[in-house]
Amino acid sequence: MIRQLQIWGMRVLMIGLIIYVGHRWGMPLYRQYFAPKKTTIYVPTAPVREGPFVVSFHDLGALKAERSVAVSSEIEAKIIYLAPEGSMVKPGDKLVEFDTTELQRRVRERELALSNAEAEVRRAKAELEILMEENKTRIAQAKATLQFNEAERDAAKEQRDSKVKLANDKLIPKTEAEQAEINLRAKELQVEKGKMDLTLQEKDAQSKESQKMADVRTKEFARDMARIDLEEAQRHLKRAVLTAPAAGMVVLSKIYTPEGRRKVKEGDTPWRRMTLLTLPDLRSMQVEVAVGESDAPKLYVGMPTLIRLEAVRNKVYHGVITDISSLATEQDPWEGGATPGKKNFDVTVQIKESDPKTLKPGMTADVEFIVRRIEKALYVPIEAVIERNGQTYVFVKEGKNWRRTPVKTGAYNDNFVCILRGLRKGDLVALRDPTKPLEQQEAGSTAPGAEKPRDEKTTSPIPVPTGK
Structure with missing residues (x-):
């Protein structure tokens, strides 16, 4: 009897121990690894509001100044200095500086060209003066020859008249009067020839002088153009440094390059009249x-x-x-x-x-x-x-x-x-x-809960109302 009681006591103790262990460690493990989990899905919500509502839409843009001063390049040269973008400048501050090597060479070439053109003008004027003196001499000689021939003609005429009178009075042979008439005709021909020669000399002198004057004008025009070219080169040299015409902030311009559109930078060679920057x-x-x-x-x-x-x-x-x-x-x-x-x-x-x-x-x-x-x-x-x-x-x-x-x-x-x-x-x-x-x-829906593709009609958005 006592033995049976001991056996039943051990059994009860073992059952109690098993129940305790199961409650202490088994239930938590079961809940963690085997029990079905209850999940709560979070759904965001918002209240229905009442108040002022603004119908609007948004677009992105970029700021610009209403008024700005453009700074353009007057020369074609490499930029060796460029004011940093965003820097504030005052009137007279240096904005851009160009490489002047080519400009200085151009100035020297045009100074030499102007010197040569001025020498050509002086030579052409000297030749004109010489030509005018030569023409004056030739015309004077032609006039002197004509005057001499006219005197010879007048003397031959008097001699003919005298001999005709003597021949009529039978004092000299008639042949002498005829010979005097022939001499007069010869003198008259020389006078006519002298007049034609004088006219020809005058016209020839006028033509040559006109040509030489035209040559002088051509040389003077070439000299003036050389002077203008030199002044332009000197002006470009002076404009190799661009200063700020007004106070403002430096905003660099964009240019097109094979790599795409970008800001102007040092090392670029802009074309003439190109806007390099603005001062807004x-x-x-x-x-x-x-x-x-x-x-x-x-x-x-x-x-x-x-x-x-x-x-x-x-x-x-x-x-x-x-x-x-x-x-x-x-x-x-x-x-x-x-x-x-x-x-x-x-x-x-x-x-x-x-x-x-x-x-x-x-x-x-x-x-x-x-x-x-x-x-x-x-x-x-x-x-x-x-x-x-x-x-x-x-x-x-x-x-x-x-x-x-x-x-x-x-x-x-x-x-x-x-x-x-x-x-x-x-x-x-x-x-x-x-x-x-x-x-x-x-997964590609156009609105919460939508199952249709994007190209189907949905409510389109646009901005946040000012009033809430």
Whole structure:
């Protein structure tokens, strides 16, 4: 009997020990490795809000100065110094310096060319003076010969008259009178020949002098051109150093190269009249924005805008549209990020605030174009609205469950959409489809819970409303 009691006691002790060990270590291991796990799927939510709503859209642009002074190259030479971009300069500060080796050689060549041209002018004038003296001498000789022949003719005429009278009086033979007549005719021919020779000499002198004068004028013109070339070379040499015409910040221009479009740098050889840099007036700034064709009809001159800088995220500037291009243009393919075939309208936005210390040319600006304002509207995050199979609905939280609620949407912007019917202020809506796995919603869907491809119609976004 005692033996049986001992055996049953040992059995009870072993059973108790097994129960204790199982409770102490077995249950935790079972829960950790074998028991089915209960998972809770997190669904982000947002309340339905009521208040002012801004219908707007965003586009990125770049800042530029409303007024700026361009600094251009007057020569073609290599740049050996260039003021750093972004540096502030005062009037008279050096901006650009060119290599003058070629310019100095050009000046020396043109000085020599001018000296040779002046020597040619002096030689041509000296030859003209000699020619004029020679012509004067020849003409004087021709006149003297003519005068002598005229005197000889007059003497022969008197002699003929005398002999004719004596021959009529039978005092001399008639043959002597005839001979005197022949001598007179010979003298008259010499006079006529002398007159023709004098006329020829005068015309020849006039022709040669005219030719020589033309040669002098040609030489003088060549000298004047050589002087102009020298003055131009000297002027270019003086312009080998460009100084600031006004105070401002240095903004380097972009040039096209085989490697792409880039800023001007030292070592470049710009062409004449090329703008190397600008000195913008930072007191009045603008934003240049390329707006797509779909949004362009919403724009008008005078439209208000809000401007946020990527570099200064905690500050909002106010602007107004001052100009809209009449024609759409395709973005320059040299510009990074250009979409082939996409047409944009160039829009200029004037910034109302003046902030020279912050606003700098080239800064990226996010421009919010205010299309219209709604004084009072219900709105939800655009991610909450699902559009599928021609139906638009949201999921409203009711305790631990979700109720699919059809809605009618209205105006929207980049982040919110107005609800015209179907929701009340304060309703809590899901920001994704709680009935679908998260992985399925992220696999190329156009909206939370959407299963259709991207090219099907979905609610399009546009900006955050100013009023909450």
